[in-house]
Amino acid sequence: MPKAVVIFASKTGETAEIGNLIAAGLREAGCEVDTFPADSLPGDDQLQTYAAYVLGSSVYNEQMLPDMDEVLTRLSRLPVQGRIGAAFGSYEWNEEVPGQIHTSMERDCGLRMAAPALALKPPMLGHMEEQARKLGRTVGKMLPADQ
Ligand SMILES: Cc1cc2nc3c(=O)[nH]c(=O)nc-3n(C[C@H](O)[C@H](O)[C@H](O)COP(=O)(O)O)c2cc1C
Secondary structure, three states: OOOEEEEEEEOOHHHHHHHHHHHHHHHOOOOEEEEEEEEOOHHHHHHHHOOOEEEEEEEEHHHHHHHHHHHHHHHHOOOOOOOOEEEEEEOOOOOOOOHHHHHHHHHHOOEEEEEOOOEEEEOOOOOHHHHHHHHHHHHHHOOOOOO
């Protein structure tokens, strides 16, 4: 069964909720999924084993949370090039940060991005929950069953 990881940087739980919905979509597509807060990652031995990486952060002071910056730097040093990626985030007025995560995943980590970044503005409504699940399913369907 292909294995994916969802990593989120979240202060008050909004981005964590989106991450959990994406994880549910990945499971619907037949993947095994680990989820981690960005400040509680496993060691490199485990972190480099996933077939797909889904990374998200909320926006504070026009930037992603520092923990997500650190995740991106760490991933860029691991041999994950060519694996599948997707980015997400929650915001109040500046929806650019998820796109910045997307760009860094592609450019700095060499991931193959499955879809445009998903930027959601809480409160989470039903159609947004479905968008998050759908992103998970989209990523999941790109993974070969034997990975
Ligand atoms: C102190 C503070 C600063 C914020 N700065 C921004 C910002 O610069 N741009 C933005 O779009 N949203 C900003 N927000 C809104 C949060 O990004 C938004 O509420 C988000 O959903 C929180 O997600 P989280 O619970 O995962 O941290 C800010 C919120 C707070 C409390």
